[in-house]
Amino acid sequence: MSIDQLISAVQLGDSGKPKYQAIADELAQFILSGQMAVGEKLPPQRALAHRLGVTTGTVSRAYDRLEQDGLATARVGDGTYVRALEKTQTELSTEVLATPIDLAHNVAIPTEEVQALRRTFEELSADPQALQQVLSYQAETGLRRHREAGAQWLSRFGMTGNWKRVMITHGAQHGLTCILSTLARPGDAVLTESLSYPGLQALARLMRLQLIGVEMDDEGMVPQALEQMAKTLGAKLMFCSPTLHNPTGSTMSIARRQDIAAVARRCGLLVIEDTVHATAKAAPLPALSTWLPEQSFLLSSFSKVMAPGLRMGFLEAAPVWLDKFAAFMRADCWMVSPLLPEIATRWIERGTIEKLIDLQRQLIGARLACAREILAGLDFKADPEYPLLWLPLPEPWRAGQFSAALRQAGVLVRTADHFAVGRSPAPHAIRISLNTPLSIDQLAVGLNRLKALIHSPPSASMDP
Ligand SMILES: Cc1ncc(COP(=O)(O)O)c(C=O)c1O
Numbered sequence: 192m193s194i195d196q197l198i199s200a201v202q203l204g205d206s207g208k209p210k211y212q213a214i215a216d217e218l219a220q221f222i223l224s225g226q227m228a229v230g231e232k233l234p235p236q237r238a239l240a241h242r243l244g245v246t247t248g249t250v251s252r253a254y255d256r257l258e259q260d261g262l263a264t265a266r267v268g269d270g271t272y273v274r275a276l277e278k279t280q281t282e283l284s285t286e287v288l289a290t291p292i293d294l295a296h297n298v299a300i301p302t303e304e305v306q307a308l309r310r311t312f313e314e315l316s317a318d319p320q321a322l323q324q325v326l327s328y329q330a331e332t333g334l335r336r337h338r339e340a341g342a343q344w345l346s347r348f349g350m351t352g353n354w355k356r357v358m359i360t361h362g363a364q365h366g367l368t369c370i371l372s373t374l375a376r377p378g379d380a381v382l383t384e385s386l387s388y389p390g391l392q393a394l395a396r397l398m399r400l401q402l403i404g405v406e407m408d409d410e411g412m413v414p415q416a417l418e419q420m421a422k423t424l425g426a427k428l429m430f431c432s433p434t435l436h437n438p439t440g441s442t443m444s445i446a447r448r449q450d451i452a453a454v455a456r457r458c459g460l461l462v463i464e465d466t467v468h469a470t471a472k473a474a475p476l477p478a479l480s481t482w483l484p485e486q487s488f489l490l491s492s493f494s495k496v497m498a499p500g501l502r503m504g505f506l507e508a509a510p511v512w513l514d515k516f517a518a519f520m521r522a523d524c525w526m527v528s529p530l531l532p533e534i535a536t537r538w539i540e541r542g543t544i545e546k547l548i549d550l551q552r553q554l555i556g557a558r559l560a561c562a563r564e565i566l567a568g569l570d571f572k573a574d575p576e577y578p579l580l581w582l583p584l585p586e587p588w589r590a591g592q593f594s595a596a597l598r599q600a601g602v603l604v605r606t607a608d609h610f611a612v613g614r615s616p617a618p619h620a621i622r623i624s625l626n627t628p629l630s631i632d633q634l635a636v637g638l639n640r641l642k643a644l645i646h647s648p649p650s651a652s653m654d655p
Pocket residue numbers: 361362363364365388390432437465467468491492493494499503504
């Protein structure tokens with residue numbers, strides 16, 4: 192592409208971004224889609240500034256940006272070049288790969304957790320009685336005060352508020368292990384959404400359980416398909432995430448929850464409900480478990496909205512089940528280290544958790560606004576309080592092919608395959624995490640690379 196052609200091709204639409212950012216993004220698209228080859232010279236700053244009606248300083252900032260992103264290199268007194276004259280495309284990809292932009296993992300955005308923890312440690316260090324207590328043995332299901340805090344917290348999902356129904360776990364995954372180890376035997380069928388949480392899949396493999404994917408629609412698990420599977424296989428256990436399902440972000444309506452609960456009752460299914468992502472919601476819908484108080488197990492934790500290192504979760508179930516789970520806890524680890532629920536309890540009592548999750552929501556909102564702008568025109572699913580986007584890929588991309596090509600451009604995402612249960616065919620879709628990049632600017636770079644790629648047709652050599 193000649194410099195004249197390029198100058199006339201650069202569009203400065205009304206994106207709402209700072210001008211330098213919009214220019215850098217446009218040029219990045221030309222570079223990443225291969226319309227500008229490695230070694231090609233970028234337009235002289237003054238000429239481009241004149242064409243776009245901006246100052247030379249704005250274009251200079253845009254070029255700095257491309258340099259920071261590793262896409263261009265300035266040569267003193269000469270100009271700026273698509274990086275780099277002396278390097279091959281493969282070498283460039285290898286460099287970009289060395290520090291890929293991570294839109295694959297789902298990690299809460301740091302807010303004020305460190306300050307909150309520091310304050311709690313100060314309070315605790317001045318409270319010898321509390322210190323003595325966290326160093327002592329406790330009941331397997333946890334200290335009453337901690338369970339009360341858990342019951343209070345879970346009432347936001349419409350749960351009973353009864354502490355006798357709540358036990359402490361080392362996070363939702365540990366709660367899941369506790370339930371499945373107690374209730375399932377090798378070979379048992381466990382029904383779940385056809386795309387499901389990989390931690391469940393790993394556990395099912397370890398325990399030699401048969402994990403069976405149930406058809407989904409826009410609201411998640413389809414009740415008729417669930418009933419048919421339960422009857423055909425004689426299954427007695429199911430796992431599902433009615434609110435903000437991972438990875439699709441789908442949420443069941445009240446009517447769907449009632450239908451699923453009715454199937455569970457008719458088929459005698461025990462329901463494991465995962466609310467780990469629902470915790471992000473300011474006003475979540477009532478948990479599915481509220482319709483099934485005697486045959487449900489509600490898992491919750493703060494990992495995805497605040498602090499995965501806290502390894503703290505609450506499990507709510509009828510007391511008769513908790514007695515059985517206590518035996519598992521004894522065999523597994525005696526009890527959860529009381530220091531962790533002590534921290535969580537103080538954070539619940541003082542409103543710290545609400546505040547931290549609210550901060551998280553605000554940051555997710557800002558990142559989602561950025562994503563909506565960059566990915567405008569693409570048909571993705573998003574929830575204003577959820578950091579994960581679900582993007583069915585436009586023709587002719589296949590998910591594996593797209594993620595491999597995107598990896599070459601230095602951006603990581605998860606494909607539907609990562610979540611597919613068994614060998615059921617997975618849709619041509621990817622999950623994009625908005626929260627893991629360290630800054631919103633880094634997220635924008637990743638999303639711009641993704642957008643540039645999605646609009647360029649795949650070549651045979653991109654096949655993984
Ligand atoms: C749906 C779902 N459930 C449970 C977990 C694990 O939660 P925890 O860290 O509390 O064990 C995750 C973490 O990725 C998840 O995505």
